[in-house]
Amino acid sequence: xxxATTQKxxxxxxxxxxxxxxxGYYSSRTLDISNEAGVAYGSLYHYFRSKDDIxxxxxxxxxxxxxxxxxxxxxxxxxPEEQLGMxxxxxxxxxxxxxxxxxxxxxxxxxxxxxxxxxxxxxxxxFFRGLMEIFHxxxxxxxxAADVSPILATIIMHGxxxxxxxxxxxxxxxxxxxFPVEEARGxxxxxxxxxxxxxxxxxxx
Amino acid sequence: xxxATTQKxxxxxxxxxxxxxxxGYYSSRTLDISNEAGVAYGSLYHYFRSKDDIxxxxxxxxxxxxxxxxxxxxxxxxxPEEQLGMxxxxxxxxxxxxxxxxxxxxxxxxxxxxxxxxxxxxxxxxFFRGLMEIFHxxxxxxxxAADVSPILATIIMHGxxxxxxxxxxxxxxxxxxxFPVEEARGxxxxxxxxxxxxxxxxxxx
Amino acid sequence: xxxATTQKxxxxxxxxxxxxxxxGYYSSRTLDISNEAGVAYGSLYHYFRSKDDIxxxxxxxxxxxxxxxxxxxxxxxxxPEEQLGMxxxxxxxxxxxxxxxxxxxxxxxxxxxxxxxxxxxxxxxxFFRGLMEIFHxxxxxxxxAADVSPILATIIMHGxxxxxxxxxxxxxxxxxxxFPVEEARGxxxxxxxxxxxxxxxxxxx
Amino acid sequence: xxxATTQKxxxxxxxxxxxxxxxGYYSSRTLDISNEAGVAYGSLYHYFRSKDDIxxxxxxxxxxxxxxxxxxxxxxxxxPEEQLGMxxxxxxxxxxxxxxxxxxxxxxxxxxxxxxxxxxxxxxxxFFRGLMEIFHxxxxxxxxAADVSPILATIIMHGxxxxxxxxxxxxxxxxxxxFPVEEARGxxxxxxxxxxxxxxxxxxx
DNA sequence: AATGAATGAGGTTTCATTCAT
DNA sequence: GATGAATGAAACCTCATTCAT
Numbered sequence: 088x089x090x091a092t093t094q095k096x097x098x099x100x101x102x103x104x105x106x107x108x109x110x111g112y113y114s115s116r117t118l119d120i121s122n123e124a125g126v127a128y129g130s131l132y133h134y135f136r137s138k139d140d141i142x143x144x145x146x147x148x149x150x151x152x153x154x155x156x157x158x159x160x161x162x163x164x165x166x167p168e169e170q171l172g173m174x175x176x177x178x179x180x181x182x183x184x185x186x187x188x189x190x191x192x193x194x195x196x197x198x199x200x201x202x203x204x205x206x207x208x209x210x211x212x213x214f215f216r217g218l219m220e221i222f223h224x225x226x227x228x229x230x231x232a233a234d235v236s237p238i239l240a241t242i243i244m245h246g247x248x249x250x251x252x253x254x255x256x257x258x259x260x261x262x263x264x265x266f267p268v269e270e271a272r273g274x275x276x277x278x279x280x281x282x283x284x285x286x287x288x289x290x291x292x
Numbered sequence: 293x294x295x296a297t298t299q300k301x302x303x304x305x306x307x308x309x310x311x312x313x314x315x316g317y318y319s320s321r322t323l324d325i326s327n328e329a330g331v332a333y334g335s336l337y338h339y340f341r342s343k344d345d346i347x348x349x350x351x352x353x354x355x356x357x358x359x360x361x362x363x364x365x366x367x368x369x370x371x372p373e374e375q376l377g378m379x380x381x382x383x384x385x386x387x388x389x390x391x392x393x394x395x396x397x398x399x400x401x402x403x404x405x406x407x408x409x410x411x412x413x414x415x416x417x418x419f420f421r422g423l424m425e426i427f428h429x430x431x432x433x434x435x436x437a438a439d440v441s442p443i444l445a446t447i448i449m450h451g452x453x454x455x456x457x458x459x460x461x462x463x464x465x466x467x468x469x470x471f472p473v474e475e476a477r478g479x480x481x482x483x484x485x486x487x488x489x490x491x492x493x494x495x496x497x
Numbered sequence: 498x499x500x501a502t503t504q505k506x507x508x509x510x511x512x513x514x515x516x517x518x519x520x521g522y523y524s525s526r527t528l529d530i531s532n533e534a535g536v537a538y539g540s541l542y543h544y545f546r547s548k549d550d551i552x553x554x555x556x557x558x559x560x561x562x563x564x565x566x567x568x569x570x571x572x573x574x575x576x577p578e579e580q581l582g583m584x585x586x587x588x589x590x591x592x593x594x595x596x597x598x599x600x601x602x603x604x605x606x607x608x609x610x611x612x613x614x615x616x617x618x619x620x621x622x623x624f625f626r627g628l629m630e631i632f633h634x635x636x637x638x639x640x641x642a643a644d645v646s647p648i649l650a651t652i653i654m655h656g657x658x659x660x661x662x663x664x665x666x667x668x669x670x671x672x673x674x675x676f677p678v679e680e681a682r683g684x685x686x687x688x689x690x691x692x693x694x695x696x697x698x699x700x701x702x
Numbered sequence: 703x704x705x706a707t708t709q710k711x712x713x714x715x716x717x718x719x720x721x722x723x724x725x726g727y728y729s730s731r732t733l734d735i736s737n738e739a740g741v742a743y744g745s746l747y748h749y750f751r752s753k754d755d756i757x758x759x760x761x762x763x764x765x766x767x768x769x770x771x772x773x774x775x776x777x778x779x780x781x782p783e784e785q786l787g788m789x790x791x792x793x794x795x796x797x798x799x800x801x802x803x804x805x806x807x808x809x810x811x812x813x814x815x816x817x818x819x820x821x822x823x824x825x826x827x828x829f830f831r832g833l834m835e836i837f838h839x840x841x842x843x844x845x846x847a848a849d850v851s852p853i854l855a856t857i858i859m860h861g862x863x864x865x866x867x868x869x870x871x872x873x874x875x876x877x878x879x880x881f882p883v884e885e886a887r888g889x890x891x892x893x894x895x896x897x898x899x900x901x902x903x904x905x906x907x
Numbered sequence: 908a909a910t911g912a913a914t915g916a917g918g919t920t921t922c923a924t925t926c927a928t
Numbered sequence: 929g930a931t932g933a934a935t936g937a938a939a940c941c942t943c944a945t946t947c948a949t
Contacts, residue, residue: 111403113318117944127910129946138944198316198403203462212465232486238471239479242459243452250451251444257408260417266443274444281437282487300933322919332935337920521813523728527923537931539925548923608726608813613872622875642896648881649866649889656865657858664857667818670827676853684854691847692897710912732940742914747941 096134099124100148103141108187112142112195139201146196149188150210153177157217167225172276174218175248179272182252190256193249215241222283231283240283247275301339304329305353308346313392317347317400344406351401354393355415358382362422372430377481379423380453384477387457395461398454420446427488436488445488452480506544509534510558513551518597522552522605549611556606559598560620563587567627577635582686584628585658589682592662600666603659625651632693641693650693657685711749714739715763718756723802727757727810754816761811764803765825768792772832782840787891789833790863794887797867805871808864830856837898846898855898862890 102124106115117138121128135141160173182189196202218241225231231240251271254261307329311320322343326333340346365378387394401407423446430436436445456476459466512534516525527548531538545551570583592599606612628651635641641650661681664671717739721730732753736743750756775788797804811817833856840846846855866886869876 111405113403114405116942128944129910129912130908132945133908194403197458197462198318198399200316200319203464205464208463208465212463235483236471236475236479238466239456239476240483242455243480243483246451246453246455246458247448248451249455250447253402253451254447257402258413258417259408259410260413261443266441270441271444274441275448278440278445278448278487281489282483284486296933321917333937334921334935335933337922338933343919521815523813524815526921538923539931539933540929542924543929604813607868607872608728608809610726610729613874615874618873618875622873645893646881646885646889648876649886650893652865652869653862653890653893656861656863656868658861659865660857660861661854663812663861667812668823668827669818669820670823671853676851680851681854684851685858688850688855688858688897691899692893692895694896706912731938743916744914744942745912747943748912753940 092134095126095130096144099126099131099134100141100145104145104185104187104191107142107145107195108190112191112199139199142191142195142199143201143207145188145191146202146207147210149192150214154210154213154217157214157221161217161221167221167228167230168280170221171218171225171244171279174221175244175272175276178248178252179268182255183268186256189252193253193256215245218244225283235283243282244279247279251275297339300331300335301349304331304336304339305346305350309350309390309392309396312347312350312400313395317396317404344404347396347400347404348406348412350393350396351407351412352415354397355419359415359418359422362419362426366422366426372426372433372435373485375426376423376430376449376484379426380449380477380481383453383457384473387460388473391461394457398458398461420450423449430488440488448487449484452484456480502544505536505540506554509536509541509544510551510555514555514595514597514601517552517555517605518600522601522609549609552601552605552609553611553617555598555601556612556617557620559602560624564620564623564627567624567631571627571631577631577638577640578690580631581628581635581654581689584631585654585682585686588658588662589678592665593678596666599662603663603666625655628654635693645693653692654689657689661685707749710741710745711759714741714746714749715756715760719760719800719802719806722757722760722810723805727806727814754814757806757810757814758816758822760803760806761817761822762825764807765829769825769828769832772829772836776832776836782836782843782845783895785836786833786840786859786894789836790859790887790891793863793867794883797870798883801871804867808868808871830860833859840898844900847900850898858897859894862894866890 099120103115103120106119106123109115110119117131118128120141121131131138131141135144156177157174160170160177165173178189215238219237222231222237222240226233226235226237255263255268255271304325308320308325311324311328314320315324322336323333325346326336329336336343336346340349361382362379365375365382370378383394420443424442427436427442427445431438431440431442460468460473460476509530513525513530516529516533519525520529527541528538530551531541541548541551545554566587567584570580570587575583588599625648629647632641632647632650636643636645636647665673665678665681714735718730718735721734721738724730725734732746733743735756736746739746746753746756750759771792772789775785775792780788793804830853834852837846837852837855841848841850841852870878870883870886
């Protein structure tokens with residue numbers, strides 16, 4: 088794949104992200120995408136097999152970035168708490184840089200039938216596995232509570248971040264001024280840090 | 293609306309829930325719904341204005357139940373921790389009773405354009421407001437940390453539960469045997485209780 | 498057919514006239530008619546075989562009135578000019594009394610496939626035959642020009658009246674104040690009287 | 703709009719005219735039109751927005767021709783009588799060349815809800831205005847009677863022609879052999895000439 | 908590679924009519 | 929006679945995808 092091709096694919100992908108974010112995958116027409124991208128709509132099919140394929144490409148490209156980030160964070164070697172914080176930071180920064188992309192990732196990707204194939208699940212779970220490993224290390228180092236399952240911890244973390252971004256993206260009654268992204272990010276970190284930390288003195292078991 | 297009408301609407305709604313859960317809203321045809329419900333094609337349109345209207349009715353009926361639950365929990369008057377626990381329990385029990393319903397609520401409802409109207413947001417936020425009030429009371433009673441925003445706390449809680457159920461619903465690699473629903477519910481409760489509790493001794497701010 | 502039945506049929510027919518006039522036959526639903534008539538929509542089918550049948554009944558009832566009028570005018574025995582004038586008067590008066598009815602007669606009846614059956618044509622042409630006979634008598638008495646075909650004369654007369662009423666009914670730019678119905682009627686009469694009268698002195702043949 | 707597009711639109715339009723003339727607008731299916739045109743189903747919607755749009759295009763194209771004809775006749779500058787004769791001739795000739803077209807114009811166009819919009823009325827009345835001006839000139843030149851309103855004169859003329867063509871098109875009992883089109887046209891001209899001419903000697907006012 | 912006209916399967920919705928109550 | 933829930937055929941239109949240029 089030469090560079091020109093890669094560039095054109097990116098133009099189309101970015102146009103698709105914008106269009107999907109605005110109307111939703113199923114309400115978006117390929118014509119909308121080609122218009123937004125400024126290419127003839129037949130051209131989409133030079134670069135992608137189908138409309139589905141475009142959405143899957145968005146997922147894969149983005150998700151690989153996320154996985155790379157997790158890997159980079161892990162190799163860089165600070166403490167488990169800091170590592171989780173860096174991943175969460177990365178996600179929130181991604182949202183600020185390109186809210187449309189996260190909107191698509193959260194809302195459209197998981198609702199596409201074709202998304203649910205083994206290959207994607209493998210990719211999907213790769214990210215969680217990275218987080219789980221960080222958490223597990225934290226447990227071994229005594230930073231995180233031993234009675235919390237790494238799987239659940241990961242899901243909770245991801246769910247908290249995901250739900251927060253959803254509020255930003257969709258809820259018109261959500262007061263974005265009162266809650267700047269940084270504030271939200273800080274609170275989530277705080278709650279999770281506490282939630283994941285070792286048994287609190289005097290806790291009812 | 294007489295009883296017979298209510299019954300018929302429920303039959304259709306339940307059929308729709310099953311069909312939507314299986315194929316997703318956009319991939320479900322109205323014919324599938326009428327077949328599943330065992331009624332004639334056109335009958336759907338006696339009871340609902342459109343396919344959209346069916347999905348919106350599912351949301352509204354279900355969400356009103358959730359709001360009613362929150363209200364009931366609040367009136368019944370145990371401590372804030374117990375109250376939040378009861379709501380979470382209710383959601384997990386709902387999932388066990390009717391996983392399809394939750395699947396539709398989580399995956400299909402939020403992706404429908406028409407969902408995003410003021411009336412629905414009002415309903416939607418009514419639930420969060422109830423949770424927020426519980427949390428706020430907990431703060432006043434010194435049970436929950438004062439430096440956590442009730443809004444964020446609510447979102448985190450909801451996100452955690454939602455994400456967990458998503459795993460049950462979709463992730464084929466998620467080991468449901470290892471994690472029975474009760475286990476997941478217990479762990480979430482534990483993490484949140486810790487995460488929401490007062491500042492831990494010696495916490496880095 | 499007892500009296501109660503006849504009355505109910507008339508109620509339905511009048512409702513249908515109103516609805517058809519407003520929305521056109523094909524855009525009118527049987528439900529609209531039953532609502533307008535204040536009866537259950539199943540009831541329409543007690544009194545009429547079908548929606549088509551309702552429109553045909555409107556035509557037949559009305560057209561028989563027209564034919565009766567022509568017969569009455571002929572029996573009453575004034576001169577041919579006066580007789581034609583009376584028929585035209587009758588039509589204009591009908592329009593003033595019930596514009597909706599004429600609207601339906603002119604616009605909806607002739608566009609229904611089922612209208613074109615031998616029985617209706619017979620009825621339809623009965624009216625024209627009456628007019629033709631009047632005209633023919635006028636020719637024999639030397640009142641109307643002998644070189645005008647009674648058939649054409651009749652068609653022209655009918656077309657002129659019909660087109661004028663159409664303007665009243667539909668054309669929003671047609672100035673109804675400037676042209677009260679009586680004025681229009683008078684002018685048509687004048688033009689036709691002249692047009693049908695014997696060859697003008699010095700006419701180019 | 704390039705030439706190929708124009709050609710394809712014309713093919714579809716002509717097919718639609720044929721189908722509409724045969725079955726009436728509402729009884730014609732879009733599939734019938736595409737079959738008749740020999741194009742794919744969906745192609746209709748490349749060239750026209752909707753079925754309605756096809757009918758409106760037929761009206762507009764045809765009516766612009768009529769208006770152009772009136773303009774041409776006026777510029778060409780013969781006497782008012784001749785000018786009106788030429789317009790009537792044009793209409794009758796149109797009927798002979800393409801009876802289906804006139805059928806659609808007379809029967810289907812005026813019964814479509816969407817026909818009644820300001821834009822169409824403007825177009826519609828442009829034709830009448832042209833005729834009225836001819837008539838008015840005739841009055842000033844002393845050829846036509848001063849006591850006849852140009853508006854009514856125009857309507858009568860149009861109604862007479864329209865009603866005659868209707869007979870040809872629809873009435874199975876109308877004897878077309880006895881009345882060839884030329885004969886009808888001649889008689890109408892004669893009646894109108896007389897009807898529009900100056901007060902006849904000895905006329906009752 | 909790029910274009911966009913052409914395709915046609917498939918979906919939602921309408922609505923006249925039936926018929927059990 | 930009166931009702932209106934139930935029926936399901938049929939219609940319009942959309943839109944992803946193909947393919948000749």
